[in-house]
Amino acid sequence: MGCFADRLIDRAKKNQSRVIVGLDPTMARFPAYLQAQLKADPTEERLEETLFVFNRVIIEATEDQAVAYKPQAAFYEQYGLAGVRALQRTITLMREKGLLTIIDAKRNDIAHTAGAYATAWISPTHPLFNTPNLWQSDAITINGYLGRDGIDPFLAANPDAGLFILAKTSNPSSGDLQDLPLASGETVAEKMAMLAQSWGEQVMGSEGYSNIGVVVGATYPELSAKLRALAPSAPFLMPGIGAQGGSLDAISAASGKGGVGAYAASSRGVMYPFKAEQLHQENWADLAAEQIFEAAKKLREAIQAKLT
Amino acid sequence: MGCFADRLIDRAKKNQSRVIVGLDPTMARFPAYLQAQLKADPTEERLEETLFVFNRVIIEATEDQAVAYKPQAAFYEQYGLAGVRALQRTITLMREKGLLTIIDAKRNDIAHTAGAYATAWISPTHPLFNTPNLWQSDAITINGYLGRDGIDPFLAANPDAGLFILAKTSNPSSGDLQDLPLASGETVAEKMAMLAQSWGEQVMGSEGYSNIGVVVGATYPELSAKLRALAPSAPFLMPGIGAQGGSLDAISAASGKGGVGAYAASSRGVMYPFKAEQLHQENWADLAAEQIFEAAKKLREAIQAKLT
Numbered sequence: 001m002g003c004f005a006d007r008l009i010d011r012a013k014k015n016q017s018r019v020i021v022g023l024d025p026t027m028a029r030f031p032a033y034l035q036a037q038l039k040a041d042p043t044e045e046r047l048e049e050t051l052f053v054f055n056r057v058i059i060e061a062t063e064d065q066a067v068a069y070k071p072q073a074a075f076y077e078q079y080g081l082a083g084v085r086a087l088q089r090t091i092t093l094m095r096e097k098g099l100l101t102i103i104d105a106k107r108n109d110i111a112h113t114a115g116a117y118a119t120a121w122i123s124p125t126h127p128l129f130n131t132p133n134l135w136q137s138d139a140i141t142i143n144g145y146l147g148r149d150g151i152d153p154f155l156a157a158n159p160d161a162g163l164f165i166l167a168k169t170s171n172p173s174s175g176d177l178q179d180l181p182l183a184s185g186e187t188v189a190e191k192m193a194m195l196a197q198s199w200g201e202q203v204m205g206s207e208g209y210s211n212i213g214v215v216v217g218a219t220y221p222e223l224s225a226k227l228r229a230l231a232p233s234a235p236f237l238m239p240g241i242g243a244q245g246g247s248l249d250a251i252s253a254a255s256g257k258g259g260v261g262a263y264a265a266s267s268r269g270v271m272y273p274f275k276a277e278q279l280h281q282e283n284w285a286d287l288a289a290e291q292i293f294e295a296a297k298k299l300r301e302a303i304q305a306k307l308t
Numbered sequence: 309m310g311c312f313a314d315r316l317i318d319r320a321k322k323n324q325s326r327v328i329v330g331l332d333p334t335m336a337r338f339p340a341y342l343q344a345q346l347k348a349d350p351t352e353e354r355l356e357e358t359l360f361v362f363n364r365v366i367i368e369a370t371e372d373q374a375v376a377y378k379p380q381a382a383f384y385e386q387y388g389l390a391g392v393r394a395l396q397r398t399i400t401l402m403r404e405k406g407l408l409t410i411i412d413a414k415r416n417d418i419a420h421t422a423g424a425y426a427t428a429w430i431s432p433t434h435p436l437f438n439t440p441n442l443w444q445s446d447a448i449t450i451n452g453y454l455g456r457d458g459i460d461p462f463l464a465a466n467p468d469a470g471l472f473i474l475a476k477t478s479n480p481s482s483g484d485l486q487d488l489p490l491a492s493g494e495t496v497a498e499k500m501a502m503l504a505q506s507w508g509e510q511v512m513g514s515e516g517y518s519n520i521g522v523v524v525g526a527t528y529p530e531l532s533a534k535l536r537a538l539a540p541s542a543p544f545l546m547p548g549i550g551a552q553g554g555s556l557d558a559i560s561a562a563s564g565k566g567g568v569g570a571y572a573a574s575s576r577g578v579m580y581p582f583k584a585e586q587l588h589q590e591n592w593a594d595l596a597a598e599q600i601f602e603a604a605k606k607l608r609e610a611i612q613a614k615l616t
Contacts, residue, residue: 024421027436042437074417074424078435080443084392106416108451109382110479110552113332116382127386128335129350135388143416143451146477147484169454171418176455176503177496183489188496195484244418 004139004162005205005213007100008235009260011067017300018251018260018307020102020237021062022267023071023090025051025079029272031279031288044082051079051086054288056093058271061289065296068100068138070237070265088134101137102237104265106166108143114150118157138162141215141237144192151199151212159203162235163212165196167227170217170240189223190230197231208257209235216254218246218264225253228261236262241299242269252306259307270295312447312470313513313521315408316543317568319375325608326559326568326615328410328545329370330575331379331398333359333387337580339587339596352390359387359394362596364401366579369597373604376408376446378545378573396442409445410545412573414474416451422458426465446470449523449545452500459507459520467511470543471520473504475535478525478548497531498538505539516565517543524562526554526572533561536569544570549607550577560614567615578603 012018027035027050034050059069071090076083094101107117119127121140126133139162144151154163168178168189178189186194193214200210213235216227228236236254240246241264254262273295279287320326335343335358342358367377379398384391402409415425427435429448434441447470452459462471476486476497486497494502501522508518521543524535536544544562548554549572562570581603587595 024424038436047436072417072421072424074415074421074428077428077443078424080428080434080441081389081392081396084389088389106451107382108414108416109380110477110547112551113380113382116332116380116386120382120385120388126388128346128355133388135385143414143453145451145453145474145485146479147481147486149479149481166453169418171454171457173455173457174418177453177499178455180496180499181491182496183491188485188488188490191485191488239418243420 003160003203003205004211005209005235006207007138008067008162009207009209011100012260015064015067016304017065017067018263018303019066019296019300020068020070020263020265021058021066021270021296022265023055023058023069024075024267024271025054026075029276030054031284032277033280033282033284035276036280047079047082048085051083052089055086055090057285057289058292059093059099061292062270062296063097063099065293065300067263068102069094070102070104072267073103073105091135091137095136102139102141102162102164103137104141106141106143108146108150110146111149111153115153115157118154122154122158122161124158139164141166144195148199155203161211164215164237165192165212167193167196167214168216168220168223170219170244170246174217190227193227193231193234196234200233204233207260209233209261213237215239218250219244221247221249221253224250228254228256232256237265238262239265242266248303248306251303255307264299264303266299270299311468311511311513312519313517313543314515315446316375316470317515317517319408320568323372323375324612325373325375326571326611327374327604327608328376328378328571328573329366329374329578329604330573331363331366331377332383332575332579333362334383337584338362339592340585341588341590341592343584344588355387355390356393359391360397363394363398365593365597366600367401367407369600370578370604371405371407373601373608375571376410377402378410378412380575381411381413399443399445403444410447410449410470410472411445412449414449414451416454416458418454419457419461423461423465426462430462430466430469432466447472449474452503456507463511469519472523472545473500473520475501475504475522476524476528476531478527478552478554482525498535501535501539501542504542508541512541515568517541517569521545523547526558527552529555529557529561532558536562536564540564545573546570547573549574556611556614559611563615572607572611574607578607
């Protein structure tokens with residue numbers, strides 16, 4: 001499979017894209033046709049199928065526009081077992097298609113437990129049966145609050161996998177902790193970026209980027225440039241474009257070596273470019289695919305224009 | 309159901325206990341009889357059943373010794389869908405028995421997504437169907453790195469639920485970030501405890517404790533006392549006793565108002581007081597229950613002796 005950083009950059013170059021498509025299901029925004037089907041048949045099986053089918057439409061519409069896909073674990077967990085089954089099928093579909101999956105799980109714990117999370121999400125095989133791990137993703141988001149021994153078990157489970165450590169998140173109150181200056185001068189967010197940079201030096205790819213990246217909200221153009229300087233080898237996963245008002249300037253400020261270091265993660269903007277009630281007919285999938293493709297393409301082109 | 313802090317303290321008084329039993333399945337440590345059964349029938353169904361049955365033995369053996377149970381999400385996720393199904397059945401069992409469940413998930417994200425995690429783990433009802441939420445736990449552990457708007461959605465989903473915010477974790481490298489002094493004087497861990505204290509003031513119970521607690525490793529007796537002073541209303545969830553070498557002094561130093569503020573979370577020490585191969589016969593459950601009961605009782609009594 002090869003190292004995550006190289007695979008990410010390969011796809012970025014091949015698709016001339018820096019777009020990571022979020023897969024965050026919220027049933028109230030799904031095409032009305034799917035919502036009506038589920039209302040008529042409110043079962044776990046139908047819910048699983050609905051979640052999976054809509055994901056498949058998004059994925060197939062955007063394959064040539066996206067660098068990777070980022071399912072957010074919370075939006076599957078909220079639907080219980082049906083949600084987790086739909087997530088498993090989505091990950092399997094992406095693997096079959098050779099697409100990159102970044103599971104946005106923000107997992108974190110002490111070493112023993114971090115190892116169990118690594119087994120769940122990035123290990124190639126089931127821990128007991130001699131079978132493939134059906135949840136295996138190419139990369140995972142991690143909260144680094146617990147320090148290095150919350151990170152090492154992920155490297156041990158699969159050194160080719162990517163890890164994105166939260167540095168500066170896109171939400172309004174991220175500053176409650178992350179913006180506080182340390183006695184040593186830098187802020188907590190800056191320190192996390194520096195730690196990610198140092199942790200990543202042992203898993204460098206061939207393009208000058210590490211398998212250990214950082215999450216930096218696209219909502220802070222100036223800070224992005226500063227964090228890029230502190231973590232020159234880290235791929236940047238940048239959510240916040242679209243619904244949260246992030247800026248393309250933040251992406252270009254963090255683009256780094258070769259211009260391939262920063263990736264915009266967009267979920268709602270790409271997934272739901274339509275009004276649910278417009279898609280109330282049996283041909284909902286064709287109409288949705290067309291609009292989703294256009295939304296992804298528009299974002300891809302806007303970022304590429306900024307980068308050149 | 310009533311507020312989490314009050315229910316926790318009620319059970320602490322009723323059982324004269326400060327013990328929270330972790331439910332962290334690691335198949336290699338399970339009774340040999342169960343391991344052999346699974347080897348002979350390596351299926352998802354058998355795996356689910358094995359995980360659930362052993363949890364039930366632990367729970368039934370310790371009901372009168374424990375204040376609450378703390379399943380660690382990672383140890384279920386590592387076993388994929390079978391693990392998540394076993395977790396769901398375990399949560400359901402505890403609800404039927406009227407026991408308290410603290411899901412140790414260390415979830416965290418921006419507000420929109422934190423709301424989905426809250427729906428998954430503490431909301432009373434399924435988000436789409438008019439049915440109970442089968443994953444509903446009484447409390448959840450949370451990483452507070454994202455600040456207040458990663459917390460508020462949990463309070464909105466269920467103000468009676470408990471939230472334990474990571475302050476100082478029990479692992480050796482927790483200091484990488486948590487021990488760093490801020491320019492304002494306190495360390496990152498101390499600041500998190502102060503934030504938890506202030507966030508918790510809106511969800512106070514009748515005993516002087518809030519529904520918002522903190523996680524503090526039982527591996528730091530002196531720091532425990534300091535954090536208790538900074539967060540006087542926070543119930544302390546204190547892992548690290550046993551396998552990690554934590555100290556009962558840390559529990560008593562944090563016991564707080566009325567001596568009901570600090571709770572020792574023990575997983576491996578209570579779950580696996582036997583050698584797997586000793587329990588290779590069909591009567592494994594009776595033998596395991598006896599040893600598990602004794603381990604929990606011994607820990608309960610050791611803490612009670614420290615507190616008086």
